[in-house]
Amino acid sequence: MSIADLADWLRCPHCGASLTDAAQLTLRCATGHAFDVNKRGYVNLVAANDRMTGDDAAMLDARDTFLGAGHFEPIRDALAAAVPAAAERIVDAGCGTGYYLAGVLASAGGGTKALAFDLSPEAVRRTVRATGASGLVADTWRPLPLRDGCADALLTVFAPRNLPEFHRILDADGRLIVVVPSGTHLHELRADGRALAVPADKAERLQEEAAPLFDLIGVERVAYTMGLDGSAIEQLLGMGPAAHHREVGVAGRDERVTASVDIVRLRRRVA
Numbered sequence: 204m205s206i207a208d209l210a211d212w213l214r215c216p217h218c219g220a221s222l223t224d225a226a227q228l229t230l231r232c233a234t235g236h237a238f239d240v241n242k243r244g245y246v247n248l249v250a251a252n253d254r255m256t257g258d259d260a261a262m263l264d265a266r267d268t269f270l271g272a273g274h275f276e277p278i279r280d281a282l283a284a285a286v287p288a289a290a291e292r293i294v295d296a297g298c299g300t301g302y303y304l305a306g307v308l309a310s311a312g313g314g315t316k317a318l319a320f321d322l323s324p325e326a327v328r329r330t331v332r333a334t335g336a337s338g339l340v341a342d343t344w345r346p347l348p349l350r351d352g353c354a355d356a357l358l359t360v361f362a363p364r365n366l367p368e369f370h371r372i373l374d375a376d377g378r379l380i381v382v383v384p385s386g387t388h389l390h391e392l393r394a395d396g397r398a399l400a401v402p403a404d405k406a407e408r409l410q411e412e413a414a415p416l417f418d419l420i421g422v423e424r425v426a427y428t429m430g431l432d433g434s435a436i437e438q439l440l441g442m443g444p445a446a447h448h449r450e451v452g453v454a455g456r457d458e459r460v461t462a463s464v465d466i467v468r469l470r471r472r473v474a
C-alpha cells in the first residue's frame with residue numbers, strides 16, 4: 204500500500220475535493236487543507252469535535268484471539284464467497300482487526316485494492332498490518348471522507364451502517380454485503396444475560412431500510428454450533444458490546460454455543 208493508493212480513495216473532509224499525495228506523509232486537497240499520514244500508512248480524518256469512540260485495545264485483543272482460533276471461519280468463508288469476483292476495489296466499514304478483509308482478499312484476484320476504515324485507530328493499525336489494505340480512521344455516522352463511486356464492493360460485518368453514504372461511495376452496480384447476527388446468534392449466552400439481546404429480525408429490518416437505495420440480491424444464513432471453552436467464551440464476551448456491560452467472572456466450563464448470522468447481499472440502485 205502506498206500513500207498514493209490511499210489518497211486515491213479519499214476526499215477532503217472539509218471541502219470534499221479529492222485528496223492527493225503531497226509527499227512527506229501528507230495528503231492535501233486543491234483548496235490547501237492538509238492531513239498527516241501515520242508512518243504506518245493510514246490517515247485519521249475524524250473531526251476534532253467527534254466524541255464517538257471505537258473498540259479499545261482490550262476488545263481488539265479478545266477479538267483477535269477468538270477469531271484467530273477459527274470459531275467464525277465459516278462466516279468468513281461465506282462472506283468471501285459473497286463478494287463478486289469482478290470487484291477490484293473493496294471497502295471494509297468497521298474493519299475491526301481485519302480478520303474478514305484478510306479472508307476476502309485471500310480469495311480475491313491479485314490486483315484487488317482495499318480500503319479498511321474504523322473509528323478505532325488501533326483497529327485500523329491492526330488491519331493495515333494484517334491485510335496490506337489502505338487504512339482510514341473515520342466515523343460511519345458522519346459524511347465519509349471517501350470519494351463518490353470509489354468502491355465496487357462494500358463490506359460491513361457486525362458494524363455500524365450509513366446506507367446513504369454507502370450508496371454514494373459505491374460505483375454503479377456496486378455491492379453492499381452486510382453480516383448481521385440472526386435472532387439465535389449466541390442465544391445460549393443471551394439466555395442468562397451474559398450477552399446482550401439482538402432483535403430477531405435484523406436482516407429484515409436492514410432490507411426495509413435499504414429498499415429505497417439498494418435492491419436485494421439474496422440473504423444467506425450461516426448457522427452452526429461451536430464448542431467453546433471458558434477462555435474462548437471470555438474472549439467472545441470481551442470483544443462485543445457486552446464487554447461494556449457484563450459482570451466480571453463468567454462461567455469457566457465448556458459450552459456449546461450457536462453461531463448464526465445472515466449475509467445480506469444488496470445491489471446499489473441508480474438514483
Ligand SMILES: C[S@@+](CC[C@H](N)C(=O)[O-])C[C@H]1O[C@@H](n2cnc3c(N)ncnc32)[C@H](O)[C@@H]1O
Nearest residue numbers: 257258297298299321322323342343360361362
Ligand atoms: C463488533 S466490531 C466488528 C469488527 C469487525 N468487522 C469484525 O467483525 O471482526 C464493530 C467495529 O465497528 C467499529 N465502530 C464502532 N462505531 C463506529 C463508527 N461510528 N464508525 C466506524 N467504526 C465504528 C468498532 O471500533 C469495531 O471495530
Ligand SMILES: [Zn+2]
Nearest residue numbers: 215218232236
Ligand atoms: Zn479541502
